[in-house]
Amino acid sequence: MNGPRWREDFPVRWDEDNYMTRRELAKFLTLGSGLLAGANGLIALIGLTNAPPAAPVQRIAGVGDVAPGSSLLFRYPTPEDPCILVRDASGRFDAFSQVCTHLSCAVVHAPEDDALACPCHKGSFSTRDGEPTAGPPTRRLPRVVIEQRGDDLVAIGIKV
Ligand code: FES
Secondary structure (H helix, E strand, O other): OOOOOHHHHOOOOHHHOOOOOHHHHHHHHHHHHHHHHHHHHHHHHHHHHOOOOOOOOEEEEEHHHOOOOEEEEEEOOOOOOEEEEEEOOOOOEEEEEOEOOOOOOEOEEEHHHOEEEEOOOOEEEEOOOOOEEEOOOOOOOOEEEEEEEOOEEEEEEEEO
C-alpha cells in the first residue's frame, strides 16, 4: 500500500481531472451572461406584443332612456362584467363597475342618498367619482369611461 489509507477510500485521480483555464471560465461566463441578457430582451418583447386588447366601444343607452335621478344596468366590457350608469338630478352621467370593491357584492343606486349602496355590509360609494363614502370598502369603484355621441351614450374604456 502506498500513502495513507484515506487515499484508497477517496481516490482522486488528478491526472484524469478536467481543468478549466481562467480564459475558458471567462469565456463561459461572458457567453452565459449574453444568453441571459438576450433571453430577457426576448421576454420583454413578447410582453410588449401581448398587450391587452383595447377596450371595446359599446352603446349603453340613449340619452333620453335614463331620467335624471335614475340609473341603468349594463354589462361592459364583457357580458360577465356588470356596470351601472347613473344620471344625477342635474343630468350628469357617470358609470361604474357594479362590483363592490370590498367583497364583490353588486352595488345598487340609492337616489335618495345620491350614492351607490352595497347591501352586503352597508358600504356606500359616491355617484360622482366612485370613491367609498361609508362602510368597509377602501377602494373606489372602477369608472366606465363614457362619451355622448349624438343621442347615444357609449362606453369607451375602464379606468381602474
Ligand atoms: S361587499 Fe360591499 S360592503 Fe362588503
